[in-house]
Amino acid sequence: MDFISILSIFVLACFVGYYVVWSVTPALHTPLMAVTNAISSVIIVGALIAAAAAGSASAKWLGLIAVALASVNIFGGFAVTARMLAMYKKKDR
Amino acid sequence: MDFISILSIFVLACFVGYYVVWSVTPALHTPLMAVTNAISSVIIVGALIAAAAAGSASAKWLGLIAVALASVNIFGGFAVTARMLAMYKKKDR
Amino acid sequence: MHEVSATPAWVLIAYLISGVCFILALRGLSSPSTSQRGNRLGMIGMAIAVGTTLAIHEIASIAEIVGAIAIGGAIGLVTAKRIQMTAMPQLVAAFHSLVGMAAVLVGAAAFLNPAAFGIVDAAGAILPVSRVEMGLGVAIGAITFSGSVIAFLKLNGNMSGAPILLPLRHVINLGTLVAILGLIAYFTQDQSPWIFWTVTALAFAIGFLLIIPIGGADMPVVVSMLNSYSGWAAAAMGFTLHNSAMIITGALVGSSGAILSYIMCRAMNRSFISVIAGGFGAVEGPAGGAAAIDRPYKRGSAEDAAFLMQQADKVIIVPGYGMAVAQAQHVLREMADLLKKEGVEVKYAIHPVAGRMPGHMNVLLAEANVPYDEVFELEDINSEFAQADVAFVIGANDVTNPAAKTDKSSPIYGMPVLDVEKARTVLFIKRSMGGAGYAGVDNELFYRDNTMMLLADAKKMVEEIVKALG
Amino acid sequence: MHEVSATPAWVLIAYLISGVCFILALRGLSSPSTSQRGNRLGMIGMAIAVGTTLAIHEIASIAEIVGAIAIGGAIGLVTAKRIQMTAMPQLVAAFHSLVGMAAVLVGAAAFLNPAAFGIVDAAGAILPVSRVEMGLGVAIGAITFSGSVIAFLKLNGNMSGAPILLPLRHVINLGTLVAILGLIAYFTQDQSPWIFWTVTALAFAIGFLLIIPIGGADMPVVVSMLNSYSGWAAAAMGFTLHNSAMIITGALVGSSGAILSYIMCRAMNRSFISVIAGGFGAVEGPAGGAAAIDRPYKRGSAEDAAFLMQQADKVIIVPGYGMAVAQAQHVLREMADLLKKEGVEVKYAIHPVAGRMPGHMNVLLAEANVPYDEVFELEDINSEFAQADVAFVIGANDVTNPAAKTDKSSPIYGMPVLDVEKARTVLFIKRSMGGAGYAGVDNELFYRDNTMMLLADAKKMVEEIVKALG
Ligand SMILES: NC(=O)c1ccc[n+]([C@@H]2O[C@H](COP(=O)([O-])OP(=O)(O)OC[C@H]3O[C@@H](n4cnc5c(N)ncnc54)[C@H](OP(=O)(O)O)[C@@H]3O)[C@@H](O)[C@H]2O)c1
Ligand SMILES: NC(=O)c1ccc[n+]([C@@H]2O[C@H](COP(=O)([O-])OP(=O)(O)OC[C@H]3O[C@@H](n4cnc5c(N)ncnc54)[C@H](OP(=O)(O)O)[C@@H]3O)[C@@H](O)[C@H]2O)c1
Secondary structure: OOHHHHHHHHHHHHHHHHHHHHOOOHHHHHHHHHHHHHHHHHHHHHHHHHHHOOOOHHHHHHHHHHHHHHHHHHHHHHHHHHHHHHHOOOOOO | OOHHHHHHHHHHHHHHHHHHHHOOOHHHHHHHHHHHHHHHHHHHHHHHHHHHOOOOHHHHHHHHHHHHHHHHHHHHHHHHHHHHHHHOOOOOO | OOHHHHOOHHHHHHHHHHHHHHHHHHHHOOOHHHHHHHHHHHHHHHHHHHHHHHHHOOOOOHHHHHHHHHHHHHHHHHHHHHOOHHHHHHHHHHHHHHHHHHHHHHHHHHHHOHHHHOOEOOOOOEOHHHHHHHHHHHHHHHHHHHHHHHHHHHHOOOOOOOOOOOOOHHHHHHHHHHHHHHHHHHHOOOOOHHHHHHHHHHHHHHHHHHHOOOOHHHHHHHHHHHHHHHHHHHHHHHHHHOOHHHHHHHHHHHHHHHHHHHHHHHHHOOOHHHHHHOOOOOOOOOOOOOOHHHOOOOEOOHHHHHHHHHHOOEEEEEEOHHHHHHOOHHHHHHHHHHHHHOOOEEEEEEOOOOOOOOOHHHHHHHHOOOOHHHEEEHHHHHHHHHHOOEEEEEOOOHHHOOHHHHOOOOOOOOOOOOOHHHOOEEEEEEOOOOOOOOOOOOOHHHHOOOEEEEEOOHHHHHHHHHHHHO | OOHHHHOOHHHHHHHHHHHHHHHHHHHHOOOHHHHHHHHHHHHHHHHHHHHHHHHHOOOOOHHHHHHHHHHHHHHHHHHHHHOOHHHHHHHHHHHHHHHHHHHHHHHHHHHHOHHHHOOEOOOOOEOHHHHHHHHHHHHHHHHHHHHHHHHHHHHOOOOOOOOOOOOOHHHHHHHHHHHHHHHHHHHOOOOOHHHHHHHHHHHHHHHHHHHOOOOHHHHHHHHHHHHHHHHHHHHHHHHHHOOHHHHHHHHHHHHHHHHHHHHHHHHHOOOHHHHHHOOOOOOOOOOOOOOOOOOOOOEOOHHHHHHHHHHOOEEEEEEOHHHHHHOOHHHHHHHHHHHHHOOOEEEEEEOOOOOOOOOHHHHHHHHOOOOHHHEEEHHHHHHHHHHOOEEEEEOOOHHHOOHHHHOOOOOOOOOOOOOHHHOOEEEEEEOOOOOOOOOOOOOHHHHOOOEEEEEOOHHHHHHHHHHHHO
16 A cells, blocks of 8 residues: 555545544543553554564563553453443343 | 545545435435535546547547537536525514 | 556655545545535645646657646636526536546556556456456446436436336346446457457446436436446546555545435435335335325415514424525525514524435525535434424425434435424425425325415415514 | 664564554444453554564573563452452542653663664764654653553542642743743754753653642542653654554554543533633632522432332333442443333433543442443433433432533532433432532522432442342
8 A cells, every 4th residue: 555545545434434433422432532542552563563573572562461451451441441341232121 | 546546535534424314304305416416526537637638539529518518507506506595584573 | 567656756745645635635624614625636636636747758749738627617617607506406416527527538548558557468458457457447437427417317306216116127227237246257368359358338227227217206216326436437547557646535435425325315314225126116106195185284485484583483394395496595584584584583494315415405505605514413402493483494305304204105204304393383385285305205294283385386475474573 | 873773574563453452442443342352452562662673683681581471460460350440530640650661761771772672873972863762752751651640540539639739830930931941942953861861850740740630520630631641651762662552552642642632521521721720719708699508498218219219111211320330330230121021111321521530430330340232421321311201310410410411500500410400300319408419609509409319328228228128
């Protein structure tokens, strides 16, 4: 992918982000904060690249620590979101 | 731009289209139909390529007719939309 | 060989900006106050797309191109200026047919001169993937063209609105569709002209066949659907030309058409499939309460109506298709002005499918200078009928029919309706007790105690009311 | 050299799908009924991104990687399970600091082993554009880390919430920011490690400096803002790695943080700049009506409150920060259940900035099993107070303050508020007449004739009301 494609994707993704976030119901703003936390840990991709590569031992260890930190966030973020969302119930009595 | 970039742009553009159209106020649905008419004539780009190219005289003439048809739509579509939109006024009395 | 991929970066950015302008153009329509700026952005986006294209191609024939744009543009501008607002549904259909035809012509030009489009391989043959995109683009364009022509003729009254039901039509249509797809598949193997032209011809034919059995009143759904198709056709061409402006536009227009069709079908409580299958309105006569003609009803005069409204605190006007037919919007505004001068609160209630296209009533009221903050959507005003003294229903019918709420056997059952019957008095303008609305269903409200029928052409009746008020 | 551009197509598509999953995850949050499916899609998207990355790289150290994921994952899961709902603001801040630190580490690793990231030129030097992206990414990550740590400490009460105002802080901050940007610019010319590490160190420092002067109660806005930054940092890394999943995520998270900050600022009627400039809450004491303590007010007991509500037809509960502090949500639900059993209509009214983070009250009520269709947003319920017999305000204060509507000199003037005073009786639970709300403004409602103060800890008071009701 060339730079312009990436840029185009970014520009459109900003529009999507704008609309999709505004369409989140205010009652779920706390879960929104938790889940964006989880997905922003997609930088684990960069951490994995560093951790997987041969070449620099220090880079590898930094990468591994980053993998661990991002994993805390990913597992913790999705789990706490799931826990919160499970609490929202309709009246069924 | 490679195929995957184009595909990514298309996928994101569909999300944008979905949200942007749903956010149009129902009172402006008629202008929406008119303006989408105008912008879908962006296929004039293809018509211009055909009309501009040397090589095939028949292709050139087909291109020129397409340019003319698309122009009807572009000018007519934007103008009629502008005319309609100018009519929507707030109470100012 | 694929020469478009060598396009300079600024060109790609220019097309991206053009696409973003189109997004912002539609975004502007989220409120009347931003809509005009949005429309100007749309024009800028188009100018950027056209300018960029002209700048990067060697042009053998600039004079002809300028001429073609000038001729087309002049026709477009004059049409846009002269057209009556009540004729908008036809105009949209007509413009549509032009997009369809332009797509067919571009496809044909690309077939005749593929090198100019950068879609040939080293041996000069058209790339297989481009053949598919081209075949689909031409087929969709042709269907859009002929379908829109029929829609135009039906909406404009040049052709009867009644559905024309050929025998065996589902079989014929299906066969044609299969043939088109089969030929496009075969086209990837064999680049012969006859395949291309047969696909085009069959697509033109199926456009006619598909739309002819659909009743005139269903045309708005069809027009929207064709709009959506033309968007996807533009997107397909965008894939061929690797052009982000076209792809973004295609996705926008495609979504717009699809969503408008969906909104209309939902508001009519009909499935999209049943609209497309056609035949609605073919069976005439009241479906709901039979023997309607004999029931007693109250008939009133313009003076009665004027008197009732003068005494009222709050009047809600409910316009419908009849107002558009009679072009009664201007005199209706006059009437509202007179009432407001007497201290009556006047509001307008718009049902999402009142009239014959989405937003139809809004645009007519705007034409008549009704401020848009006096005009309310169904959800926002429906609870207010209970506090209104008069519901003034002018040329609307189906959208007020309580059978939609109560009668499970009614074809409009489940469609949301305006609760006009909750007002103290309901005034109904229509020309006769016989004429039913679009859905062909009798309206039980006409015979209620708190209803007064004003039987006349909408414009004449309102003119008389204005006289009585003045 | 730029090895990522040779990535196979399926990988690019996989990352795109992962990005689309994230979009759908946020989209699911548009209603509670679709939200759980959305969250699962988010997990799937993350699994796709991780799986794809592992599949396409030669892995020298799979055991260590699995170990790191296992350790991190276990810590995350245990934390998520144990955390109390009232501690959500802190948790979000803590998670945030981790994202920031991870971004710094990835940036550092990329600096130490650029070849692995495919960002070196033929001579082995790091590409200039990548140096900028890397510098910005590390700087944003470091600011996010240290800022979030401070936010965590303030929210968790390990550090005083009071703003700490250093002298000359604006000058120091500006100088540091300029130094960071200058060094990043210089970095494109000179790849020396000292530049990279100095940028990192300065960014850590400025994170502390920027957040320390901001009051504890403004932390939610800050947390959202840092959230937004971390999104843009992810997007920057996506540009470096040409990874569409990261770019889409970055745009989503960036928008989310920015929009939530905006919503909070708007609902508090403060400008974003004034929040970031800090110092709010530094000046103590009532800003509005002075000499508040001496004014007469009515004080009631739990029995009085129980009696009043038993007699009522309609009670609207208005929860606020005090309910969260006291953890009174469960017993509050019990109270509502008892009232409902006696035939009283009970609803909950949520102000957009009640509590200390967006949606704070909703999540606490959901935890206490309050069905979400009994919980209403400000716009949907504000008109109902006039028909309510009792407005039961539990630990809320600013969000009910009519000064926002009437007193132009009040710091909260212009903020939308709940019209509790329109109810026949207002019951206010708080611990003392002295304690003001977050904005430090006195609330004139406490002294009205139709107000009864219930002075006690929210949980204790509601427990007593439950006893009196049962
Ligand atoms: N808006 C859309 O997008 C759309 C799209 C597709 C279908 N539809 C359908 O169209 C219908 C729209 O409902 P509607 O209530 O607006 O209209 P309607 O139900 O079709 O009724 C129109 C009424 O106007 C009267 N009328 C016609 N010409 C008149 C004139 N010159 N003066 C006075 N009255 C006149 C007719 O009675 P007389 O003949 O007795 O005068 C009829 O009762 C719905 O069924 C809807 O589903 C709408
Ligand atoms: N939600 C957000 O996203 C957000 C973000 C940033 C800022 N804010 C701000 O936070 C404020 C929120 O308003 P609010 O009405 O929820 O809260 P508030 O105005 O801060 O008032 C909280 C009230 O609860 C009382 N209280 C505290 N602990 C209590 C306990 N254990 N038992 C009983 N009462 C207790 C306090 O009085 P005593 O001390 O006398 O008990 C105080 O009157 C707004 O000013 C808003 O702008 C909100």
